[in-house]
Amino acid sequence: MSNDNQVAVVTGAGSGIGRATSIKLAGNGYKVVLVDFNPATGEETxxxxxxxxxxxxxxxxxxxxxxxxxxYVQKTVDKYGRIDVFFNNAGIIQKFAPFTTVELEEYERIMDINVKGVFLGMKYVIPIMLEQGRGSIINTASSAGIRPEHSIAVYSASKHAVIGSTKGAAIEYANKGIRINAVCPGxxxxxxFKSVGETLEKTGYVPEEMSPMRMGRHGEPDEVAEAVLFLASxxxxxxxxxxxSVDGSLTV
Incomplete structure (x- = not known):
């Protein structure tokens, strides 16, 4: 099927990996529905x-x-009539902090966006794909969903949940033409990512361990976008x- 006839929905499209992937999908012929909580950054994309x-x-x-x-699902169907690719990407990170100091409000905020957001996206996109008989869903988990990071236990838990949701849903829909995978950036x-450094500087809290970047550099959003483009195709x-994993061997 030509990408020119295909429609992709991207959540968290206003910045970072979501923006890079939206641009990549559009450059490869997809019609893209950009979803974001921030209208300013969404309009920029x-x-x-x-x-x-x-x-x-x-x-x-x-x-x-x-x-x-x-x-957002209905607006996509009203405008384009279908959803071929769903990049279920929107997410937030927690402040680095000792486990017992994390406020319940912070826990709920992280779980709401990272876990409930992924669940709701799949809940309402899958029926559209079932009608079509095909579709590709890519959820954004994290390297922390494979190997927890020090001092962000709640975030790690939320991304473990994304991986569990991905695998569980994949089993249900594998024989119905819907492929469900996850990318784990690190x-x-x-x-x-930049906000993490700013927060550490502001709070003065330093985790006992920080993950090594074995390639001697950090990754670029475009490198994750390439993996998503492949999984979508x-x-x-x-x-x-x-x-x-797209993490420079962080979880090896």
């Missing part, structure tokens, strides 16, 4: 794509809000339930 001749629309949504999720230079036709 929209303009970057349109300036290169790509087709896209922007929908403001809180991925942890059921009505918002239903709305050490990628994004606004989210028919080149990954025999992959479902796969957990793909």
């Amino acid at each position: 929209l303009n970057l794509i349109r300036n290169e001749g790509g087709e896209c629309i922007f929908v403001k949504a809180d991925v942890s809000n059921q009505d918002d999720v239903q709305a 050490g990628i230079v994004t606004p989210l 028919d080149k990954a036709s025999f992959m479902s339930g796969s957990i793909v």
Whole structure:
């Protein structure tokens, strides 16, 4: 199937990996529905794509809000009639802190966006793909979902949950034409990643361990986008339930 006829939905499209992947998908012929909570950054991604001749629309949504999720799915179907690729990417990170100092509010915020957001996205996109008889879903987990990081236990737990959801759903829909995989970025230079350093500097808290970057550098959002593009395509036709690390060997 030509990418020119295909529609991709990307959550967290306003920055970082979401933006890079949205641009990559549009550059490869997909019509892209950009979903983000921040209209300013979402519109920036929209303009970057349109300036290169790509087709896209922007929908403001809180991925942890059921009505918002239903709305972005419905707006996609109303506009384009289908969803071929769903990059279920929106997520947040916690502040590095000792486990017992994490406030319940912080725990709930992380779980709402990272776990409930992924669940709701799949809940409402899968029925569309079932009607079509095909589709590819890529969830964004994290290297911390494979090997927990020091002082971000709640974030690690949320990304373990994303991996579990990915594998569980993949089993259910493998024989129904829907492939569900996850990417696990680690050490990628994004606004989210940069905010970690700023927070550490502000709080003065230093984790006892920090993960080594074995390649001697951090990764770029575009390197994750390439993995997502592959998983979205028919080149990954025999992959479902796969957990793909893009982390410079961080979890080895």
